Amino acid sequence: MSSLLxxxxxxxxxxxxxxxxxxxxxxxxTQGEVYQAKTNGQLVALKCYFPQYIxxxxxxxxxxxxxxxxxxPDSNFLWPIELVFTDKTPLFGYVMPLRADHYKSIVDLMKxxxxxxxxELITACLxxxxxxxxxxxxxxCYRDINFNNIFLNPQTGDILICDNDNVDVNGxxxxxxxxxRFMAPELVRGDAAPCTESDLFSVSVLLxxxxxxxxxxxxxxxxxxxxxxxxxxxxxxxxxxxxIFDPRDNSNYPVKGLHDNxxxxxxxxxQFIRDLFIRAFTTGINDVQHGRVRENEWRNxxxxxxxxxxxxxxxxxxxxDSEQLKEGQQQVCWSCKQPLIYPPRLRIENTIVMLxxxxxxxxxxxxxxxxxxxxxxxAQVTRHPQDPNRWGLQNLSDQSWTITLTDNTVKTVEPxxxxxxxxxxxxxxxxxxxEIRV
Amino acid sequence: MADIQxxxxxxxxxxxxxxxxxxxxxxxxxxxxxxxxxAVADGHGSxxxxxxxxxxxxxxxxxxxxxxxxxxxxxxxxxxxxVSSYLPGKIVQGWREAVVRDHQKLELSGDPPQNSGEASDTxxxxxxAIYSLYGTTLLAALVTEDYALYLQIGDGxxxxxxxAGKIETPLPQNATFIANETNSLSxxxxxxxxxxxxxxxxxxxxxxxxxxxxxxxxxxxxxxxxFETVIKDIKQLLFKQGGEKVQAMLPDWLDETxxxxxxxxxxxxxxxxxxxx
Numbered sequence: 001m002s003s004l005l006x007x008x009x010x011x012x013x014x015x016x017x018x019x020x021x022x023x024x025x026x027x028x029x030t031q032g033e034v035y036q037a038k039t040n041g042q043l044v045a046l047k048c049y050f051p052q053y054i055x056x057x058x059x060x061x062x063x064x065x066x067x068x069x070x071x072x073p074d075s076n077f078l079w080p081i082e083l084v085f086t087d088k089t090p091l092f093g094y095v096m097p098l099r100a101d102h103y104k105s106i107v108d109l110m111k112x113x114x115x116x117x118x119x120e121l122i123t124a125c126l127x128x129x130x131x132x133x134x135x136x137x138x139x140x141c142y143r144d145i146n147f148n149n150i151f152l153n154p155q156t157g158d159i160l161i162c163d164n165d166n167v168d169v170n171g172x173x174x175x176x177x178x179x180x181r182f183m184a185p186e187l188v189r190g191d192a193a194p195c196t197e198s199d200l201f202s203v204s205v206l207l208x209x210x211x212x213x214x215x216x217x218x219x220x221x222x223x224x225x226x227x228x229x230x231x232x233x234x235x236x237x238x239x240x241x242x243x244i245f246d247p248r249d250n251s252n253y254p255v256k257g258l259h260d261n262x263x264x265x266x267x268x269x270x271q272f273i274r275d276l277f278i279r280a281f282t283t284g285i286n287d288v289q290h291g292r293v294r295e296n297e298w299r300n301x302x303x304x305x306x307x308x309x310x311x312x313x314x315x316x317x318x319x320x321d322s323e324q325l326k327e328g329q330q331q332v333c334w335s336c337k338q339p340l341i342y343p344p345r346l347r348i349e350n351t352i353v354m355l356x357x358x359x360x361x362x363x364x365x366x367x368x369x370x371x372x373x374x375x376x377x378x379a380q381v382t383r384h385p386q387d388p389n390r391w392g393l394q395n396l397s398d399q400s401w402t403i404t405l406t407d408n409t410v411k412t413v414e415p416x417x418x419x420x421x422x423x424x425x426x427x428x429x430x431x432x433x434x435e436i437r438v
Numbered sequence: 439m440a441d442i443q444x445x446x447x448x449x450x451x452x453x454x455x456x457x458x459x460x461x462x463x464x465x466x467x468x469x470x471x472x473x474x475x476x477a478v479a480d481g482h483g484s485x486x487x488x489x490x491x492x493x494x495x496x497x498x499x500x501x502x503x504x505x506x507x508x509x510x511x512x513x514x515x516x517x518x519x520x521v522s523s524y525l526p527g528k529i530v531q532g533w534r535e536a537v538v539r540d541h542q543k544l545e546l547s548g549d550p551p552q553n554s555g556e557a558s559d560t561x562x563x564x565x566x567a568i569y570s571l572y573g574t575t576l577l578a579a580l581v582t583e584d585y586a587l588y589l590q591i592g593d594g595x596x597x598x599x600x601x602a603g604k605i606e607t608p609l610p611q612n613a614t615f616i617a618n619e620t621n622s623l624s625x626x627x628x629x630x631x632x633x634x635x636x637x638x639x640x641x642x643x644x645x646x647x648x649x650x651x652x653x654x655x656x657x658x659x660x661x662x663x664x665f666e667t668v669i670k671d672i673k674q675l676l677f678k679q680g681g682e683k684v685q686a687m688l689p690d691w692l693d694e695t696x697x698x699x700x701x702x703x704x705x706x707x708x709x710x711x712x713x714x715x
Contacts, residue, residue: 003641003642028641030519030638050640050641052640052641110630111630111631112630112631179520180517180520181520181523213630222527223531225528226507226528226532227504227507227508227511227528228508228521228524228525228528229511229513229521230511230512230513230514230517230521233517233520233521256562257534257562257565258527258530258531260626260627261627261630
């Protein structure tokens with residue numbers, strides 16, 4: 001139910017004097033109401049604040065002006081475009097890009113209203129850490145990272161970050177300190193103001209939520225709380241936070257029947273991902289300055305995780321875990337429980353890319369100078385047109401590759417040509433060397 | 439707000455079909471005498487859920503108790519939304535513990551469930567089968583001076599009548615289920631399948647009536663519009679005749695509605711407040 005603005009009402013932009021005409025009411029929160037508005041035939045979202053809210057957050061306008069003048073960290077943010085004011089009332093708000101309907105909330109993921117594959121989920125996690133990296137690089141702190149502010153396209157893993165009006169300069173005290181479940185322990189305890197480090201903790205919580213569909217601190221200690229009150233929240237997230245998979249302290253281990261998602265998903269991921277979460281929620285809890293997992297570490301780990309994906313014959317997505325193999329353990333499919341049969345893999349320097357039927361390599365993989373570039377495929381796994389049992393890696397880049405066969409014969413693979421996926425073939429991509437392993 | 443008096447009435451009747459085939463009323467409702475909260479539950483019935491009448495009663499009672507404890511906490515108002523997000527988990531946990539206790543009691547008293555035809559291989563499956571015996575939906579509402587809190591898992595109707603006489607449905611209507619399937623307190627990860635909402639009264643007035651009802655009620659009418667009209671009529675009667683009279687008549691109305699309508703058990707619980715009541 002809308003109460004602030006009416007259909008057809010016009011608000012004017014403070015920078016451009018553009019007229020924004022209110023069309024429909026989209027929703028309300030504790031700060032204000034959001035509407036769909038029209039300007040020059042384009043649709044935008046317009047948030048209008050409740051006057052009572054503004055009294056509790058007097059820096060809101062100044063914060064927004066700062067964000068608008070500094071500009072969007074990247075296109076994943078539905079960033080404020082300009083402030084808007086009503087003509088005869090003291091109401092104000094801002095306009096931002098409209099979120100498309102096919103973007104769904106993380107709450108939809110938790111409720112299984114959407115069911116993206118691991119690839120899309122990891123892509124969404126990657127998008128998130130890269131966006132927060134860009135935000136922090138601009139000197140901002142998000143302050144209120146939680147799953148109500150993040151939306152993803154379940155088909156592609158593309159993400160959008162909303163509610164950017166809480167973003168402020170790093171380390172500044174303000175009205176918004178976050179959502180307790182996602183807040184860093186020092187913020188829950190009231191010991192510090194939001195900053196990049198507290199955002200990093202919230203990012204780790206969010207990633208854990210997305211990959212395990214559970215909160216990293218909600219185990220036995222949470223189950224022992226009969227009725228949740230503020231003191232219980234402070235204890236769980238602030239004063240006595242214990243990671244549910246802390247290898248040195250099992251006092252908060254997940255309870256079967258209550259925390260099944262955590263118990264189900266945790267063992268599916270390779271050890272290197274579990275190690276990173278263990279660090280994020282053990283040393284990362286106690287050592288605010290140096291213990292937290294930084295965006296770049298998450299970025300590298302998530303790319304490695306996506307490159308580790310393999311398909312079982314039953315169709316389920318699994319992850320190649322080299323550490324498990326080193327210990328002589330046979331990996332079995334989480335779904336059908338049969339031993340996993342690995343496809344060929346490409347060792348690129350210190351990393352492994354599993355060469356599935358749908359694997360694509362990007363400039364990130366084959367060009368040292370273009371790390372983290374995933375916009376255009378540089379190679380793809382293809383099947384031989386005449387012999388369905390033969391697979392190859394097709395060169396989609398505009399550079400020739402040099403390959404060395406096992407008998408040391410050297411050949412050139414021109415763009416669009418394909419190299420067979422045979423064990424021992426070494427590929428020189430230019431700045432990067434790789435070897436096919438079977 | 440302080441002078442607004444909320445009152446609760448409600449009733450639950452065995453469905454006409456259940457009268458004929460000798461089944462118990464598998465619905466239940468409960469409310470609080472100290473706080474303004476209520477809950478309604480609809481046990482799933484059928485052999486697989488043969489103790490769902492008990493499951494529904496436990497669900498309604500436990501939920502009201504937890505809502506009372508919740509309302510009694512001195513929360514910072516800004517944290518209400520956050521803290522209330524734990525309620526589904528606590529309801530599921532409390533309900534499951536009560537279910538296991540009841541199951542053990544019945545086993546000891548030599549009243550095992552009749553074979554539902556589903557063998558269980560593991561302890562985990564055994565546990566899930568026990569919960570399933572008691573499977574139920576749940577609807578609940580709590581009103582305080584500052585906010586209303588709504589919760590739902592599974593089917594049933596949570597309607598809110600505002601002071602302009604308009605019916606609102608604060609929770610999303612789940613249309614993903616077909617052929618009588620519904621979300622249940624007994625399913626895996628049940629807490630994630632709750633819908634919930636907190637509506638603060640800072641920027642909009644409190645409703646005048648909140649209605650929780652099991653699907654036997656709405657299914658007795660050709661369309662939701664007729665059902666909404668009934669809720670509006672009840673509000674008028676409450677306004678004109680007062681809660682006691684309506685409470686006295688409610689079971690007969692529900693009986694008649696079930697006979698002429700769905701044949702299912704029907705339960706309704708109403709929280710209402712009129713400025714001059």
